[in-house]
Amino acid sequence: MLAEEEKELNRIRRLFIYLAKKLAGEGGLQIASALINQGGLTDEQLSEITGLPITNIRNLLTTLRNEGILYNIKEKDMNSGWTLYYWFADPLTIKRIFKDRLRESINKLRVLMKLNQEGNFFICPECNIKFSKTDAENNNYKCPICGVDLVPAEPIIGLGKIVNKLLEKYNLATK
Ligand SMILES: [Zn+2]
Structure with a gap:
C-alpha cells in the first residue's frame, strides 16, 4: 500500500473511533475498535469480543447504523437457517459526517x-x-462571581487566521 493511502486510512480509522465514541459512548468505541481490527463481525461476535451483553450491542449498532457510519450485510446461515448480520464501517460516510460536524463548528467559530x-x-x-454583552448588561457590568467591574474583552488576535487555516486544511472553503 502507498504511504499516502496508508495515512488516509489511519486518519479515517481515527475519525471512526472518534465518531463512534461521540455517538455511542464507551460501547461505541469498543465496537469501532473491534471492527477496525476485523471488519465483517456479527452481533454475537461483537458481544463476545467486547464482553458487552448482546442487547447492548444491538442497541449500539442500531444507533451507529442510524447515524450512517456502520452498515451491515445480511446472510442466511445454512446450518441454523437464521439471518446473520455482518457489520462494517463506512469510510465515506465517516468522512462526510466528520466534515459536516467540523463545518458546523467552524460556522460557530465564525459567529464568535x-x-x-x-x-x-x-x-x-x-x-x-x-461574559457576553447581554450577560454583562444584566449584571450591571459587574462580575456575578466576585463583584468586580467587568472590562471590554480584547479581541482574540488571529482567530480569523485560525478559521481560514481550518477551512483550507479540510477543503471546506467553498462550502
Ligand atoms: Zn470576577
Whole structure:
C-alpha cells in the first residue's frame, strides 16, 4: 500500500473511533475498535469480543447504523437457517459526517469571531471569565462571581487566521 493511502486510512480509522465514541459512548468505541481490527463481525461476535451483553450491542449498532457510519450485510446461515448480520464501517460516510460536524463548528467559530471583533464580550479581570454583552448588561457590568467591574474583552488576535487555516486544511472553503 502507498504511504499516502496508508495515512488516509489511519486518519479515517481515527475519525471512526472518534465518531463512534461521540455517538455511542464507551460501547461505541469498543465496537469501532473491534471492527477496525476485523471488519465483517456479527452481533454475537461483537458481544463476545467486547464482553458487552448482546442487547447492548444491538442497541449500539442500531444507533451507529442510524447515524450512517456502520452498515451491515445480511446472510442466511445454512446450518441454523437464521439471518446473520455482518457489520462494517463506512469510510465515506465517516468522512462526510466528520466534515459536516467540523463545518458546523467552524460556522460557530465564525459567529464568535464576529461577536468578538465587535467588542461584544466583557471579561472579569479577577476571575478571567468572559461574559457576553447581554450577560454583562444584566449584571450591571459587574462580575456575578466576585463583584468586580467587568472590562471590554480584547479581541482574540488571529482567530480569523485560525478559521481560514481550518477551512483550507479540510477543503471546506467553498462550502
Ligand atoms: Zn470576577
